[in-house]
Amino acid sequence: MKILRQVRNLVAVASLVLFWSLPGFGNTLDSEKYSKVIWNYLETLCSFGPRNPGSEGYRETLRLIRKVGEKYADQVLEQPFLVRTSTSTTEPMVNLELRFEGTQGGTPILIGAHFDTRPFADEDPDPANWSAPILGANDGGSGTAVLLGLAQYLSQHPAARPVHLVFFDGEDFGGKDAGLKLLGSTYYAQQLLEKEKSEWPYWVLVIDMIGDKDLQIFKEDHSLKGSASFLDKIYSVAKEQGVVALSEKMKYTIYDDHYPFHRMGIPSTVLIDFDYPYWHTLEDTLDKCSIESMLTIFSVVVKTIEDL
Numbered sequence: 001m002k003i004l005r006q007v008r009n010l011v012a013v014a015s016l017v018l019f020w021s022l023p024g025f026g027n028t029l030d031s032e033k034y035s036k037v038i039w040n041y042l043e044t045l046c047s048f049g050p051r052n053p054g055s056e057g058y059r060e061t062l063r064l065i066r067k068v069g070e071k072y073a074d075q076v077l078e079q080p081f082l083v084r085t086s087t088s089t090t091e092p093m094v095n096l097e098l099r100f101e102g103t104q105g106g107t108p109i110l111i112g113a114h115f116d117t118r119p120f121a122d123e124d125p126d127p128a129n130w131s132a133p134i135l136g137a138n139d140g141g142s143g144t145a146v147l148l149g150l151a152q153y154l155s156q157h158p159a160a161r162p163v164h165l166v167f168f169d170g171e172d173f174g175g176k177d178a179g180l181k182l183l184g185s186t187y188y189a190q191q192l193l194e195k196e197k198s199e200w201p202y203w204v205l206v207i208d209m210i211g212d213k214d215l216q217i218f219k220e221d222h223s224l225k226g227s228a229s230f231l232d233k234i235y236s237v238a239k240e241q242g243v244v245a246l247s248e249k250m251k252y253t254i255y256d257d258h259y260p261f262h263r264m265g266i267p268s269t270v271l272i273d274f275d276y277p278y279w280h281t282l283e284d285t286l287d288k289c290s291i292e293s294m295l296t297i298f299s300v301v302v303k304t305i306e307d308l
Contacts, residue, residue, distance in 0.1 A: 029153075029299055029302060031295060031299070034149055034152075034153065034295065034298060035291050035295050037148075037149050037152055038145050038146055038148075038149040038291065038294050038295065038298060039145070039291045039294070041064075041144070041145035041148045041149060042137065042141050042142060042145040042211070042286065042289060042291075042294070043286065044064065045061060045064070045137075045141045045144060045145060046135060046137050046141060046285070046286045048060040048061055048064075049135065050117050050119075050133035050134060050135055050136065051115065051116060051117040051136060051140060051141075052116060052117050052118065052119040052133045052172075052173070053091055053092075053093055053116055053119075053169065053170065053173060054091065055133065057117075058116065061115050061144070062094065062096065062115075064148075065096045065098075065115065065144075065148070065167050066096065068098070068148050068151050068152070069096065069098040069151065071155075072098070072151045072152055072154070072155035073098035073099055073100060073151060073155070073165075074099055074100055074101045075098075075099040076096070076097070076098055076099070077096070077097040077099065078094055078095070078096055078097075079094060079095040079096075079097065079184075079187070079188060079191070080092065080093070080094045081093055081094070081095075081183075081184075081187045083170060083173070083180065083183050085174075085180065091170075091173075093169040093170045093183060093184060093187075094169055094184075095166060095167065095168055095169055095184045095187065095188055096115075096166070096167040097164055097165065097166045097167070098147075098151050098164070098165040098166075098167075099162065099163075099164050099165075100151075100154045100155070100158060100159070100162060100163045100164070100165070101158070101162055102158055102159050102160055102161045102162040102163065103158050103159070103160050104160040104161065105161075105162070106160075106161045106162065106202065107161070107162075107198070107199070107200065107201060107202040108161060108162035108163060108164045108201055108202060109159070109161050109162070109163050109164070109201065109202055109203050109205065109305055109308060110164045110166055110201040110203070110204045110205070110261075111147065111150065111163060111164070111165050111166070111204075111205045111206075111207070111301065111305075112147075112165075112166040112167070112168050112185065112204065112205070112206045112207075112257050112258075113143030113144050113146065113147045113166075113167060113168065113206065113207050113208060113257075114140055114143065114144075114167070114168045114169070114170075114171030114172065114184065114185075114208065114257055115140060115144045115167045115168070115169065116140060116168075116169050116170055116171060116172055116173065116184075117133065117134055117135065117136030117139065117140040117141070117172060118133065118134045118136060118139065118140075118172040118173075118280055119133045119172075119173065120132070120133070120134075120175060120280075121133070121134050121280060121281050121282045122175070122176060122280055123279055123280035123281050124280070124281040124282055124283075125281070129281070129282050132282060134280060134281065134282060134284050135282070135284055135285050135286075136172075136284055137211065137284055137285050137286045137288060137289050138209050138210075138211040138212060138276055138278070138284050138288060138289050139172065139208070139209050139276070139279060139280070139284055140171075140172065141211070141286075141289070142207075142209060142210050142211030142289060142293075142294055143206075143207045143208050143209070143210060144167060145211075145294065146207060146210065146294055146297060146298050146301075147165045147167065147207070149298055150163075150165055150298070150301065150302070151165055153302060157302075159305045159306060159308075160306075160308070161202060161305070161308060163305060164201070166188065168184035168185045168188065168257050169183065169184035170182075170183025170184045171183070171184060171185065171208075171256070171257055172280075181255070182255065182256070182257055182259060182260060184257070185206075185257035185258075185259075185260045185261070186260045188260070189260035189261050189263075189264055190260075192264070192266075193264075200264075200266055201261070201266055202267075202308070203227065203230050203266075203267045203268070203269070203308070204258055204261040204262075204266055204267065204268040204269070205230075205258075205268075205269050205270075205271070205301065206256055206257045206258040206268070206269070206270045206271070206272075207270075207271050207272070207297060207301070208256055208257070208270060208271070208272040209272050209273050209274070209276050209279070210271060210272070210273060210293060210294060210297040211288075211289035211290060211293055211294050212273045212275075212276045212288070212289070212290065212293055213288065213289065213290040213293065215245040215273055215290070215293035215296065216245060216247060216273055216275055217245055217246050217247065217271055217272065217273050218247045218249050218250060218251035218252060218274075219231060219235075219247070219248065219249065219250040219251070220250070220251075220252055220253065220254050220269075220270050220272065221250060221252065221253035221254075222253065222254070222258065222259060222262045222268070222270070223258065223262075223268065223269040223270055224250055225262075226262045226265075226266075226267055226268055227262075227267035227268055227269045229267075230267055230269055231269055233304055233307065233308070234246070234269070234271070234300060234304050235248065237300050237303045237304050237307070238300050240303075241296075241299060241300060241303070243296055243300060245293065245296055246271075246300075251274075252274050254270060254272060254274060256270045256272060257270070258270040271297060
């Protein structure tokens with residue numbers, strides 16, 4: 001079955017190449033180019049090592065995102081904040097936002113991913129590894145690499161609406177019972193409360209763990225309840241492109257970076273493969289990831305935002 005799914009994913013990528021070469025479907029996506037771009041970003045991120053807050057890999061990742069933003073975005077914003085980790089200590093964190101103006105104005109589409117990686121491999125089968133930080137090739141790396149690829153794409157092919165690419169910090173920070181998760185997205189959402197609703201995002205799309213070689217994405221409960229029409233659009237595009245990795249079935253209720261926005265009533269969607277077997281283990285490494293899977297999501301996202 002796993003071999004069959006891998007073959008289907010390869011067929012899906014070939015279909016994407018054909019689809020994007022046809023006239024009448026907006027900008028032509030250079031699949032070969034963006035496969036290399038996205039994979040190079042993922043390789044670079046993994047070369048930094050674990051990217052949990054405070055680590056050298058974390059600082060290198062911030063430098064990379066800033067560099068890409070300065071090269072491609074219309075505006076780069078930083079949103080620093082402090083997280084109290086105990087009664088006496090705090091951890092500095094920061095969200096980075098790359099803004100693209102769009103050609104027709106309107107409220108922005110926010111596309112987010114967390115760039116941090118988990119400080120604890122607390123799902124590792126070996127208890128001796130539970131206190132070690134994970135590399136996070138898929139969990140943190142794949143979504144970040146796709147957003148960096150989107151930055152390059154949007155600089156050359158602006159969408160009609162403004163697009164804000166937000167790299168959230170602190171999604172995977174705390175222990176299981178510490179309550180220190182979704183920190184960057186929660187802070188970002190809280191800052192929106194100080195603005196008029198007319199300035200809130202038109203739609204929030206979060207991508208997370210989309211690099212699995214055996215990619216299977218199910219409809220998520222909060223996404224279905226709060227952003228059904230946008231979810232339908234994504235699945236319509238996926239069907240047009242021959243993508244088989246997106247299942248019509250609803251399987252999970254997930255508290256990811258889309259949730260703080262969903263709670264505010266903003267249409268918010270997460271695309272995540274939560275059946276990734278190496279989640280929160282030391283085995284979440286580059287060899288477990290697939291550029292075919294990442295390009296599939298990249299292509300679906302590009303076409304979806306073009307049509308909004």
